[in-house]
Amino acid sequence: MANIAAQRIKREFKEVIKSEEVAKCAIKLELVDNNYTELKGEIAGPPDTPYEGGNFVLEIKVPETYPFNPPKVRFITKIWHPNISSVTGAICLDILKDQWAAAMTLRTVLLSLQALLSAAEPDDPQDAVVARQYKENLDMFKLTARHWTNAYAGGPSVNSECDDKIKRLVDMGIEEHQARVALSSYNWDLERATEQLFS
Amino acid sequence: MGFEINRFQGDVDEELICPICSAVLEDPLQAPECEHVFCKACITQWISRQPTCPVDRQNLTSAQLTQVPRILRNLLARLTISCDNAQYGCTRVLNLDTLSTHLEECEHNPKRPVLCEQGCALVIPKDELKDHNCIKELRSLITKQQQKMNEYQHEFHELRFFILEQRREMQLLKDFMRALKTSNPSMRAIADAMDRDAQDREVVRWSNSLQRARVTRWGGMISTPDDALQRMIKRTLTEMGCPIHILDDLMENCHECRWPPGLCSLETRQNNRRQYENYVCKRVPGKQAVLVLHCDNQHMGEDMMVEPGLVMIFAHGVE
Ligand SMILES: [Zn+2]
Ligand SMILES: [Zn+2]
Ligand SMILES: [Zn+2]
Numbered sequence: 001m002a003n004i005a006a007q008r009i010k011r012e013f014k015e016v017i018k019s020e021e022v023a024k025c026a027i028k029l030e031l032v033d034n035n036y037t038e039l040k041g042e043i044a045g046p047p048d049t050p051y052e053g054g055n056f057v058l059e060i061k062v063p064e065t066y067p068f069n070p071p072k073v074r075f076i077t078k079i080w081h082p083n084i085s086s087v088t089g090a091i092c093l094d095i096l097k098d099q100w101a102a103a104m105t106l107r108t109v110l111l112s113l114q115a116l117l118s119a120a121e122p123d124d125p126q127d128a129v130v131a132r133q134y135k136e137n138l139d140m141f142k143l144t145a146r147h148w149t150n151a152y153a154g155g156p157s158v159n160s161e162c163d164d165k166i167k168r169l170v171d172m173g174i175e176e177h178q179a180r181v182a183l184s185s186y187n188w189d190l191e192r193a194t195e196q197l198f199s
Numbered sequence: 200m201g202f203e204i205n206r207f208q209g210d211v212d213e214e215l216i217c218p219i220c221s222a223v224l225e226d227p228l229q230a231p232e233c234e235h236v237f238c239k240a241c242i243t244q245w246i247s248r249q250p251t252c253p254v255d256r257q258n259l260t261s262a263q264l265t266q267v268p269r270i271l272r273n274l275l276a277r278l279t280i281s282c283d284n285a286q287y288g289c290t291r292v293l294n295l296d297t298l299s300t301h302l303e304e305c306e307h308n309p310k311r312p313v314l315c316e317q318g319c320a321l322v323i324p325k326d327e328l329k330d331h332n333c334i335k336e337l338r339s340l341i342t343k344q345q346q347k348m349n350e351y352q353h354e355f356h357e358l359r360f361f362i363l364e365q366r367r368e369m370q371l372l373k374d375f376m377r378a379l380k381t382s383n384p385s386m387r388a389i390a391d392a393m394d395r396d397a398q399d400r401e402v403v404r405w406s407n408s409l410q411r412a413r414v415t416r417w418g419g420m421i422s423t424p425d426d427a428l429q430r431m432i433k434r435t436l437t438e439m440g441c442p443i444h445i446l447d448d449l450m451e452n453c454h455e456c457r458w459p460p461g462l463c464s465l466e467t468r469q470n471n472r473r474q475y476e477n478y479v480c481k482r483v484p485g486k487q488a489v490l491v492l493h494c495d496n497q498h499m500g501e502d503m504m505v506e507p508g509l510v511m512i513f514a515h516g517v518e
Contacts, residue, residue, distance in 0.1 A: 004200050004220045004241075011204075013219040067219060068248055102245045102253035103218035103235075 005066040009036035012105045012179060019107060027110040037062050041073070041110050045153065046118045050145035051079070054153030058113070059089075060106065070100035073109060078177070079149040080141075080184060082122045082131035089117075091127035129185050144184045151180065165190050169197065201225040207277045208292060215275060217241055224275060224297075228264040233257055240290035262372045273425050277514055284308050296360045314429035401442045402507060409439070413480035416516025417475045419487075422468075424512050428451060432510055435483055445507040449490070456493055461502035462509075474503060480511075488512045 013036070015027040028042035041058035045051025050080060058078060061072040073096055074124030075089035083092045095104060095112055134141045147162045150153030165188060169179035174197055182193040201222030204211055217224050226239035236253045243261060245253050252259045266272075273275035282305055283298075289307035297410075302308070309326035319333035321340075382389040421428070423505040433450040441449065455463050461471045479496055480489035492508035504507035 007200075008221050009204065065252075068245055088399070101251065101256050102241070 004142045005062055005064060006036045008067050009039070009062055009106070010045075012107065015105065016107045016110070021107070021111065026114065027107070029106060029110070039106070040076075041106070041113075043110055043114045044122075045149060045155065046114055049118055050153070051117045051149050051153070053154040053157070054149035056117075056153055058110075060109075066123070067104070069105065070096050070104075071109060072096075073113070078152040080130055080147060081117065082120045082125045082127060082134045082143040083116055083162075085127050086130060086148075086172050086181065086184075087127075092121075092124060092125060129138045133184075133187065138169070148180070148184070162188060169194065200240055202295070206281045206285075212274070219245060219255060222265075223278065223280075227267045227271065229267045229274070231258050231265060233264050236306040237272065282307070285364065296439075321348070326347065341421075398444055399494070402445060403468060404494065405440060405442055405479070406481060406492050406495055409481040409490065412480045413518045414475070414478075414480060414513065414516060415510075415518060416488060416513070417472065419514040420468075421512045421514060422458075423466075424453055426514060430485070432486070432488060432512065435486055435488075436451070436510075439484070442490060448507055451507065452505060453488075453512055457504045457505070458509060459502055461500070471503065474499070478503075483510075486512075487517050489517060 008184070013029060013031065016027065019027075020027075021027045026044050030040045032038040032040050039060040039062070041060050043056050043058065045054040045056065055077070057076040059074050059076050063069050063072065073091060075084055076093065078089070080086055084090070091113070093112060093116055095101075095109065115135075120134060122131045122134045130141070133144065143159065143162075146155065146157050147159050150157055150159070162183070165183055166176060166179045167183065168190065169183070170176050172194070176188075179193075181191065182197050186192040186196065200225050201217045202218050203222050203335070204216070207223065210275075211223055215223055217227075218235065218257075219237055222238075224238055225332040227236050228239050229236045230240055230252050232254050233252055235252055237253070242264065246259065246261050251262050251414055253313050259458060261341050264366055276294060277293045278352055279292050280295050280298060282291045282293070283302055284305050289305055289306040291305070293301055298476045303369045305311070307450050310324045313328060315321050315328070315331060316321060316338075316479060317331075319337050321333075323336075376390065380390050399461060424432070429450060432453055433446070436446055436449060441452050451457050462468050477499060478491050480491055481495070483490060490501060490508060491504075491511060493506050494508070496504050496508070
């Protein structure tokens with residue numbers, strides 16, 4: 001790995017560890033390997049959002065050309081959000097693409113992602129299904145996102161209606177995550193989800 | 200890429216850190232409006248990807264970058280840093296502005312070139328000295344040179360082949376020209392004229408390479424040299440690089456029997472002796488003789504000149 005990238009990450013790692021956000025448990029950063037090419041990030045779901053109470057794990061890969069190119073970041077924790085793929089965890093955020101600037105740091109990236117959870121951009125979507133639901137039925141979106149936060153990110157809010165519907169599909173031999181995706185995509189309409197799963 | 204922070208003594212002010220490499224500024228340059236400062240290498244690399252300030256993304260080109268203020272340069276110069284070769288045993292701690300001078304002469308530089316004193320006399324980096332083996336090094340040198348020699352040999356063969364090809368082609372062309380010349384009279388005339396031109400030019404070139412001579416005593420002229428004298432003249436002309444096609448004619452023109460009407464007898468010579476001074480003569484080195492070439496003497500009348508020129512031998516009186 002180029003010297004400059006390792007040097008930067010080393011310093012940024014220390015910067016994050018010392019930061020007040022870490023002190024407040026809002027963000028976290030861990031090394032995955034010893035040569036500073038891969039890290040694990042974690043952000044807390046912001047208050048007053050469907051993600052509140054959840055912890056979201058991120059995979060951070062540092063390219064050799066860092067900081068001249070942005071780090072490659074994706075969500076490991078499954079999440080229901082218009083700008084994050086519910087399938088791959090890929091993120092649509094300008095600073096991780098053409099709006100990256102060499103003086104930005106892993107800390108700014110983590111804080112920007114946290115901000116993205118507070119303020120989605122449904123007009124610049126990564127996941128078209130989620131974005132459509134967000135625009136057409138915001139309450140349904142919030143309910144779904146909250147349910148995903150509970151299911152995957154350790155969020156506190158349990159929705160027994162959702163859990164029941166998933167159980168019905170699981171009893172029919174459908175895998176749990178697959179059942180959740182189908183129900184989420186069809187606004188928790190059990191009939192249509194079943195139809196899609198068995199068609 | 201700047202200097203690693205942990206090489207400095209004491210704390211380094213945040214202002215002196217490059218926001219790109221997060222090390223202490225090296226050859227710093229400044230953006231004009233926002234006044235953000237970066238290492239020269241860092242900002243150049245960033246701008247080559249995207250012409251913006253890496254901190255605030257305002258437009259920024261390489262041409263807009265300026266020197267940083269003197270105060271900043273002084274602050275940097277006064278920082279104390281350990282030598283690059285600290286891990287190899289250099290304990291020097293210097294001001295940043297004297298680091299580069301020190302590095303040039305640092306004893307601990309593992310790559311410092313040193314002379315092998317065990318026999319091969321090759322110059323090698325210091326850190327390779329302990330595993331250095333003269334015979335191995337020299338053998339690899341020989342192998343390399345052998346390789347090069349093979350390459351040259353190959354090249355040489357190719358060139359020789361190329362020359363042979365050219366020669367063959369030239370011969371073909373010559374044959375073709377000859378055939379043209381014999382089958383077409385106007386071609387022959389052109390070719391002959393070209394040949395003559397080329398030969399004339401050669402004589403002029405030769406003449407220009409010779410030194411002028413002055414005859415002080417025209418009365419010493421030998422108008423009927425014997426065979427031995429004539430052979431001597433021919434040998435000398437050959438040594439002087441006389442063009443082959445005029446050699447025999449010139450040599451034979453050293454006797455009055457071949458001279459023009461104005462010179463061919465004692466009587467005509469007596470009549471024309473005042474014109475002698477008008478001849479342009481060239482020296483025949485080491486001999487009491489001069490060359491009077493036609494190409495140098497077109498101002499003389501036909502009475503006094505013949506092609507391609509004549510040779511005058513004297514008993515004495517040539518300078
Ligand atoms: Zn720098
Ligand atoms: Zn700037
Ligand atoms: Zn040193």
